[in-house]
Amino acid sequence: MSYAAPHIGWLQIAPLAIVLGTGLVGVLVEAFVPRRARRTTQLVLVFAALVAALLLIVAQWRDTMASGGVSLFGGSYLLDGPALAIQGTLVVLSILAVAVFADRTSVGQDAFAPAAAAVPGSDYEELARRKGLEQTEVYPLAMFGLGGMLLIVAAGDLLTLFVALEALSMPLYVLTGLARRRRLLSQEASLKYLLLGSFASALLLFGAALLYGFSGSLHLGEIAAATGTIAGLEGLLLGGMTLLLIGLFFKVGAVPFHAWTPDVYVGAPTPVTGFMAATTKIAAFGAMVRVVYVVGPSLQWDLEPMLWTVAILTMVVGTVVALVQTDVKRMLAYSSIAHAGFVLVGVLAFSTEGIASVLFYLVVYGLATIGAFAVVTLVRQTRTGAEGTVILGEATHLAQWAGLGRRSPWLAGALSLFLLSFAGIPLTAGFAGKFTVFTAAADGGAVPLVVVGVIASAAAVFFYVRLIVLMYFTPEREEEGEEGVTVVTSSGFTTVVIAVAAIGTVLLGVLPGPLLELLGQAVKFLP
Amino acid sequence: MTNPYVPILILGGVALVLALGGLGASAIIGPKRYNRAKLDAYECGIEPTPHAVGGGRFPIKYYLVAMTFIVFDIEVVFLYQWAVNFSELALFGFVATMLFLVVITVPYLYEWRRGGFEWA
């Protein structure tokens, strides 16, 4: 038996290679570039790499859509329409998210711990803060995470899928623990995320093992082919699929695998929350759609009860619990859970319209999410003491947001726009997203799901609008002694991100047609 | 013909007996003289104290050792297989392994440059 070298399409793996390579170079930068020049070097590298990756994705768009995609590395890397479309989305959103990482605001500090290895509250930490150290490792970490995401959406076999899942998770575990403020909370979140993430990975791996037991292959296409031919082992197949999907449900934050979401979203540094909430969810949905649409169709009737249960639970729990949150980040966390439910509705359409609507929804959701969390990074607590007013961490309690609209109408306006988009108010992108998802699902026969979805969206309007009302119509809270709230000025990055996200949200709301059409081409999975 | 899973079942049984037996035997016949060190949590890295001693710094050596270990250990694990099949894998295998070596060298360099080996 001789070994045949697998086929490698250099153009097709170039975006992935560039992103991962930049991560590696970033580590070397940390090793060899003098401290003062590191941040600038990292930023130049990261943005150059992301733009290059995006250009390469755009460059191969037409060919990929025409040919239906290519299968590389013996079917382990399937670069087809949906994979390319999601990769493009991920890269665009990462450019925005990483820009928020880079913002030092008028305070002159970024959102990350100056020395992450120092014990919270220790003298060493204080020393690092005084010296103005920065943990610029966040950029290579983000690149590694993004690399995992780019890989997972194109993973053609379960092993690649698992490796990609770990590759995207690990950097996020670390990033979660790097918050500059409330470090204990951040580290706790990081640990929780790691533990529960490992648990979910174990379930996924178990599922993969069962599927291998069933079909004798790890390739999604071959598993799909085996569903029709092997009789008597349905238990393995269905159990395996369920566990595999559970691993992905965890990543998208679907109920009842959502418990980590609020704690981690709150604990993580807000720029990371934005990055994670937008891109991880998109990547995991990319993998899920592939699994469901490649292996699922023949199992549609068997898997539907489970998927429906999860979708309904996710929408209802996300919406209902968000109603009573008093913390902005927590509210957005639950809202992101609810949105996972809405996307699931689109997945359950079991049609090409379903795929296109999911792709569109993910773009829309990602834009608004990054924008909303970017706004959160700028609203800060202050404490007035003997040495004047000190600006502290983010003011996330809802009560602290009262009257924000009067002081910073633009910022509050942008956030309102994102919230309205989340709520699905017409003329925002969110409406077009919900509309296409629900239409596709209704066409696919999932009418009860759509009804639940519409009711959940209607209820969700309440808490989104409540925040808007709070910002614009509730008078500012009296300054209670030393505590206060202020809005810091962005050093430019965040402003640009918020503006881009806002413009995108409006544009996709008013004219969703072109993007929908574009994504409509990207609906064919390679087996 | 027996079910192919029967041997696996037997293997599982043996593993269970061994594990439980070991625990049980040591519980029954082992001497029980506890001291402070023995009652501490299982030693794997840093002391689980709420506040690190010595001005907020705690020994990070465990992680450094672990990282270095991974760099070399994993490297060997993969290199061994490559060496065995060297001629068959040919150029593709060579390039892939070199890439792997480069990738795994990067953290090593990082560790070195950031003072990971200066154990004062």
Added chain:
Amino acid sequence: MSVHTLTAARLPFADLAVPVAPSGPWQESAWLLVAVPLVSAAVLLLAGRRSDRWGHWLGVAASAASFVIGALILVSLLQAPVGERVVEVDLFDWISAGQLTLAAGLRLDPLSLTFVMLVTFVGSLIHVYSVAYMDADVDRRRFFAYLNLFVAAMLLLVLADSFVLLFMGWEGVGLASYLLIGFWNHRTEYAVAAKKAFIANRVGDLGLLIAMMAMFATVGALDFTSVFGAVGSMDTSTATIIGLALLLAACGKSAQFPLQSWLGDAMAGPTPVSALIHAATMVTAGVYLVVRSAPIYEAAPDAQLAVVVVGAITLLFGAIVGCAKDDIKKALAASTMSQIGYMMLAAGLGPVGYAFAIFHLVTHGFFKAGMFLGAGSVMHGMNDQVDMRRFGGLARYMKITWVTFGLGWLAIIGVPPFSGFFSKDKIIEAAFMPVAGAEWRAWLFGSVVLIGAGLTAFYMSRLFFMTFHGEKRWTTAAEGAEQHPHESPRLMTWPMVVLAVGSVALGGLLSIGGVFTTWLEPVVGHTEHADPVLPIPVIMASTLVLVLLGAFLAWRQYAASTVPQVAPAGSALTRAARRDLYQDEVNDAVLVGPGAYLTRSLVYGDRQVVDGAVVGVAHVTVGIAERVRKLQNGYVRSYAATMLAGAVVLLVVVLVTRI
């Protein structure tokens, strides 16, 4: 002929005017109608304090500009032959998902233009009035921004050529209404009132959503032309469901039974808002929706009957409540509710009523807005006093207000030849029209509207006499606030005068030769006039007798004798009417109670429902949410246990459903 009126009348919809492309520069730029006030609102909100000095005039100018554009379009439409008076202006393709394409477009036809003229004309007057009324408010600019936002949304609502676009306007006016009711949100009860309106409206919106889904499911499109074109092939039950869902939406927006409770509380907003949104325009959107959806109702007689019943109940309900309210604005609000009940009833009668519903809507828009502005003027002169028991004898001090309000009063109670007489009398006649196979309807609804007319005369006269006549009952210096009533500035009185002229003449002018009904024919169809079950002179005479009786009783009790300064205990009915006939209690009992009980028993035994910060049904949701939140306890072990339990349950679900 007479007996078969309704069945025969279904025919007109078969050959409704086919929409044509716009002609002429004004029709093509119809989008400006919406865009101008919208841009103005955006400018006012974004410019912030910088625009404080000129912002209100920009608001007035934007509204006036819309009026001018509307008038030019109206002229161009009048010049067109009757068959080409339904114009569809395509704006752009909005979303195309799967088999569905949503295009945004405007529909210019007699119905929408009637609304455009009403909204922009009355709206502009109220803008002018507000310049003076809100003079002292530091947030006047923001107020105008919201008013402009409202005008834009309302115009979008009436100009939309599809239910989707209509829904956007529908939500827009709801938002503007919410913002304006809660404009003085530093007072908690005002903020609560805003929330109540918001929630009642959401219930109604749900109806519109259901209707749209049902239409989409059966027709596959949501634009008026396709939906109405497909009504013929729709089965009756589908049409009935759609009709009832649309009725629910209309009830929410137009404060009709059983969703009427928010309107009284909505009076918390500044008075110009009450005049514009909660009297003349937004609350009539429900009537618009029903009339616009006429082809659907024609195919669903049961839904149509429901519309009539809702209208009848509301008209009596509002009238009874109006007799007991001492708050001048709340009494006017009850009256609005009741008058919209008339319109609803007329709209439910089918082709005999559509045109009259809209006719009454227009005249009502004038006299009711005029009276609200009058009420605002009274409050302006009386230090924001609203209790009519502390008014009295104001006629001498506020001459212009007295005269204009008086003309509005004569119009609403239907004294010939004022506007209300022409429009309301037509509705009364239409209510007496016989319906094939259901003779009782004509008699029942006929008597209801007759009684309503009498009640209207009583409570409106009560309001008028208590405010402007009788002896002074003003608060004194001893009570903390001495009153020095005075006439309002010109900017406030002029809009009142203009509206009063409308109240006097509009009804008569528009009924000469049936001008208005003919104008609406391309939209609502043409009906041969049938004979009511009673001769018309008898109906007219009995109406007038009842009106005079009501007015006389009110005069005797509130002008000729002493009015107590504190409301007497009153009879059971009076007490009930003061509390809106226990509507809030009923809502609590019917909606909140069982819901809470259900969740309590279903989910967590009989633990107490946690009290949330929101009203109504939201209580229940909050109760559930608080419990789920307890599961989020921060321990990784419980999270992992949840996940494991979830995984097990899902595995069971998959494997069990397999069997």
